[in-house]
Amino acid sequence: MNNVIVYSKNNCMQCKMTKRYLKEHNVPFEERNINQQPQYLATLKQQGFQSVPVVMNSAMDPIVGFRPDSLKELVD
Known part of the structure; x- marks a missing residue:
């Protein structure tokens, strides 16, 4: 399985559900919380994202x- 990264923020119901x-x-994943790690907010904005959660994986969009x-595409 490729590395899965979930960009999230505090008090986000869609983030919690994801x-x-x-x-x-x-499905193992690395969480990057933009409230706790604000440097990731700039990364998301540079890529054109305006909301979270954003799930990234090298094998898919x-x-x-x-x-x-x-998300079911990430399940083995």
């Missing part, structure tokens, strides 16, 4: 928002 989905399906239909 992380829960990945955990329930045993970024997923913005809670999208179980797209």
